[in-house]
Amino acid sequence: MKGVPEASAAAEGRARPRSGPARPPDGPARLPDGSARPLRIAVVGGGMAGLGAARALEDARAADPTIDWRLYEDESRFGGKVHTVRRDGFVVEGGPDSAIIEKHWPITMARRLGIGDRFEDSNEGIRKSFVYTRGRLHELPEGIILMVPTRMAPFALSSLMSWPGKARMGMDLVLPRGGSARGAAGDGDESLGDFVRRRLGKEALARIAEPIVAGIHAGDPEQMSVRATFPMFLEMERKHRSLILAMLKRRKARQKAAAAGGGAGPGAAARSEGGPRSYFYSFKGGLQELSDALVASLPAERLHGGSAVRTMAPCGAGCGASGAGSGAYALQFADGSRVVVDAVVLATPAWASGDLLRTVAPLPAAGLSSIEYVSTATASLAFRRDQVAHDLTGFGFVVPRAENRPVMATTWSSSKFPGRAPEGHVLLRSFLGRAGIEAAAQLDDDEMTKVVRAELREVMGIAAVPELVEVFRWPRGMPQYRVGHVDLVNRIEAGVAKVPGVELAGGAYHGIGIGDCLREGAAAAERALEHVRGLPEDAVPPQPSDVPAGNGVTDWNGRRSRRGADSRPA
Ligand SMILES: Cc1cc2nc3c(=O)[nH]c(=O)nc-3n(C[C@H](O)[C@H](O)[C@H](O)COP(=O)(O)OP(=O)(O)OC[C@H]3O[C@@H](n4cnc5c(N)ncnc54)[C@H](O)[C@@H]3O)c2cc1C
Numbered sequence: 308m309k310g311v312p313e314a315s316a317a318a319e320g321r322a323r324p325r326s327g328p329a330r331p332p333d334g335p336a337r338l339p340d341g342s343a344r345p346l347r348i349a350v351v352g353g354g355m356a357g358l359g360a361a362r363a364l365e366d367a368r369a370a371d372p373t374i375d376w377r378l379y380e381d382e383s384r385f386g387g388k389v390h391t392v393r394r395d396g397f398v399v400e401g402g403p404d405s406a407i408i409e410k411h412w413p414i415t416m417a418r419r420l421g422i423g424d425r426f427e428d429s430n431e432g433i434r435k436s437f438v439y440t441r442g443r444l445h446e447l448p449e450g451i452i453l454m455v456p457t458r459m460a461p462f463a464l465s466s467l468m469s470w471p472g473k474a475r476m477g478m479d480l481v482l483p484r485g486g487s488a489r490g491a492a493g494d495g496d497e498s499l500g501d502f503v504r505r506r507l508g509k510e511a512l513a514r515i516a517e518p519i520v521a522g523i524h525a526g527d528p529e530q531m532s533v534r535a536t537f538p539m540f541l542e543m544e545r546k547h548r549s550l551i552l553a554m555l556k557r558r559k560a561r562q563k564a565a566a567a568g569g570g571a572g573p574g575a576a577a578r579s580e581g582g583p584r585s586y587f588y589s590f591k592g593g594l595q596e597l598s599d600a601l602v603a604s605l606p607a608e609r610l611h612g613g614s615a616v617r618t619m620a621p622c623g624a625g626c627g628a629s630g631a632g633s634g635a636y637a638l639q640f641a642d643g644s645r646v647v648v649d650a651v652v653l654a655t656p657a658w659a660s661g662d663l664l665r666t667v668a669p670l671p672a673a674g675l676s677s678i679e680y681v682s683t684a685t686a687s688l689a690f691r692r693d694q695v696a697h698d699l700t701g702f703g704f705v706v707p708r709a710e711n712r713p714v715m716a717t718t719w720s721s722s723k724f725p726g727r728a729p730e731g732h733v734l735l736r737s738f739l740g741r742a743g744i745e746a747a748a749q750l751d752d753d754e755m756t757k758v759v760r761a762e763l764r765e766v767m768g769i770a771a772v773p774e775l776v777e778v779f780r781w782p783r784g785m786p787q788y789r790v791g792h793v794d795l796v797n798r799i800e801a802g803v804a805k806v807p808g809v810e811l812a813g814g815a816y817h818g819i820g821i822g823d824c825l826r827e828g829a830a831a832a833e834r835a836l837e838h839v840r841g842l843p844e845d846a847v848p849p850q851p852s853d854v855p856a857g858n859g860v861t862d863w864n865g866r867r868s869r870r871g872a873d874s875r876p877a
Contacts, residue, residue: 345375346839347648349638350832351616351663353380354387355821356812357654358601359828360835362416365605367836374836377646378605379638381615385602388784389821391593392777396729398593399687400736401779403821404718405429405587405594410822412829413597414582417590420600425592428585429702429723437704438467439712439766440514444704447515453537454503454516455479455550457558468510475508479549482506486544498790500528502540506550518705522716524819525681525785527708527742535792589724594821615641619663622647636667636808649842650808650835654828656680657815658783667809671802674795678815680783683740684748686759687720687777692731694771699733704766713739713747714762732774735763742787752778786815808838 350360357378364376384390388402406413417423437444448465450458456476463473485505486497499521503512512528521528524536533540543553590596602610622637639645653660661675703718717737721728728734737759740748747758756776763769796816803809812831814824 345373346650346842347646348374348376348650348652348832348835348839349616349636349646349648350376350378350652350654350828351638352387352654352656352659352813353378353382353385353610353612354654354813355389355598355824356814356828356831357387357652358385358598358605359412359416359825360652360654360812360832361605361609361828362601363829363832364836365609367832374839377609377611377648379611379614379616379640381613383612385610385612386595386598388781389594389598390779391595393592394777395775397687397689397732397734397775398724398727399734399775399777400593400720401685401777402781402784403594404720404723404736405589406821408583408586408588410818410820410826412822412825416825417597417600418582420597420604422590422596422600423582425590425596426583427589427591427724427726428583429587429589430725431585433700433702433722434586435701436519437701438514438518439704439706440467440710444766446701447519451515452554454507454511454520455554457551457554467514472508472510472514476511477551478508479506479551482549484544484548496532496534496790496793498529499526499531499533499536502533503528506544513707513709517709518707518716522705522738522741524787525683525715525738525741526787530742530787530789532788532790532792535788535796587723591726597821616663617641618666619651620666648808649839650810652810652812652828652831652835654812654831656783656813657786660811660813664803664806664809668802668806671799671806674799674802675811675815677795678792679787679789681740681742681785681787682745682748682780682782683738683785684750684755684778684780685736685738686755686779687734687736687775688756688759688763688773689728689732689734689775690769690771690773692733695733695767695769697767697769703735706766708741708744712762713744713758715739715741717763717766734775737762740781740785748780749782752776786819808835810834810838 348364350357350364353361357380361376361378364374368374368376378385390401392399392401408414414426417426435449436447438447439445445467446465447467448456448458449461450456451462456462462476465473468476482505486495486502499516500512503516503520507516517528520537521531524531526536540550543550547553547556616638618639620637620639622635635647635649636651637645637647638651653663655663657675657678658680661672661678664672664675699719699722701719702723703716705716706712706714708715714737717735720734720736721732739750739755739758747755750758755778756773760769760773800811800816803811810831812824812827814820814827817823817827
């Protein structure tokens with residue numbers, strides 16, 4: 308195994324100024340006894356971002372044994388929100404259930420880790436979705452891409468929208484550019500709600516964009532930044548004026564390329580190289596196959612589960628380094644022990660990173676703490692097939708917020724992917740909690756199950772007692788990209804860039820998808836490596852054993868390392 312997941316990930320990394328004379332180019336720094344002095348990098352958080360960082364650091368260590376990294380994770384398992392439970396023949400996803408083909412990092416990583424034969428395509432033949440509104444399920448018309456109609460006949464015949472609503476969507480074809488696209492620079496921001504209302508009308512917002520597009524973030528479209536979440540819409544308006552025209556042109560170009568024999572569309576490269584073929588894909592045993600494979604590829608003694616970092620402080624002279632700002636940090640754990648490191652990749656949720664950075668970098672820390680999160684939950688219920696009258700032809704349904712119901716969406720998991728339920732059974736997964744309406748996500752298991760069963764009875768006529776129930780709660784689990792998010796993240800990153808040896812990664816900044824998180828983790832690791840390799844010789848802290856005894860500094864090698872039971876590859 309060699310190389311980071313993507314060479315481009317490192318290239319995307321933000322440049323970091325160096326200070327002081329760099330370590331000699333002809334070899335690693337030396338301790339007074341002449342031995343090579345390890346360069347210690349801690350990764351905090353073992354979700355996809357943290358594991359992506361760890362993988363890149365392990366690659367670096369293979370080429371340079373002085374790179375000495377550790378990963379500290381609060382939970383006993385690794386993978387963070389990627390959490391699959393396999394029980395009684397069911398494959399139940401607690402968090403994400405799929406990756407999308409146009410983000411290639413998970414595909415590249417899976418191949419590297421030797422699980423390129425484990426991809427599971429979604430059932431493209433029945434890739435349709437429904438919207439529950441006005442007391443029944445309406446099929447989302449074929450040809451709607453995200454929220455933009457590209458096929459007129461199914462759109463015209465659909466029962467989802469009223470005739471005035473459809474006519475208003477059609478006005479997108481003639482409306483001039485508006486909002487930020489009108490300006491010369493065109494780089495302003497606006498809410499998804501404002502954007503959709505002015506281009507496609509308020510009915511399209513309520514019945515399509517809010518439940519489907521904002522639903523991806525469990526967000527409120529009136530608060531969500533269109534620039535941060537769906538910049539391609541702004542780009543389409545800027546370039547083509549009309550979203551419908553832009554989508555039609557894109558489709559035509561793809562058809563032309565496909566007819567000419569070349570690949571076309573998102574993920575064409577992956578498809579042509581024998582990767583997954585469907586837009587949404589997973590792995591045969593669920594998404595956790597990817598995080599399990601990552602964990603299995605890393606040395607167990609470097610992975611510290613059950614190790615929550617409680618505080619982080621620049622330690623400088625206090626721990627033997629030349630002074631504050633040297634890039635040496637002391638991380639303190641719940642049990643009071645500490646480790647001293649040269650660099651830290653914070654792959655924790657933004658609120659946790661904000662807490663940890665409060666004394667190190669108060670301004671960026673305040674910015675991190677201001678990124679809001681929504682609490683969500685998933686409840687998966689399994690039934691015997693003969694207990695469900697619905698044909699389950701499709702991927703599931705969404706519920707617009709205007710319906711004021713506790714369940715915001717239900718995925719028909721066993722329809723979306725093969726192998727999610729044993730023969731004669733079906734698996735349905737409901738989502739609870741969205742911006743401003745989070746109470747349902749905080750119910751206890753019994754209450755939540757009751758709520759979901761009532762919804763499934765009303766929407767799909769399922770009255771049976773479920774044969775299996777799995778509830779996952781994600782308190783403060785979904786970062787919200789609010790209007791101004793891009794500028795906020797730019798400010799946070801500019802602030803953090805002034806703090807030597809501290810890097811951020813994770814779903815709160817440049818994309819919530821697991822592919823984005825992997826890429827971010829690898830890029831943050833590359834920046835941390837660049838930092839430690841450029842450290843002036845006198846700025847490096849000593850080994851923990853050099854620190855006077857009794858000050859609570861733990862031996863770097865002494866912390867418990869373990870793989871959580873759930874994290875072992877099945
Ligand atoms: C219900 C749900 C459905 C989703 N569906 C999809 C989907 O289908 N496709 C998709 O691509 N994305 C989806 N997402 C988003 C995606 O799962 C996440 O954005 C991504 O997994 C986040 O990865 P991360 O590494 O940034 O953070 P996390 O997975 O949150 O990992 C952060 C880790 O840091 C640890 N931690 C926190 N504080 C500390 C501390 N002080 N010390 C040590 N460790 C700490 C936590 O325990 C956690 O393990 C979904 C998310 C949710 C909640």
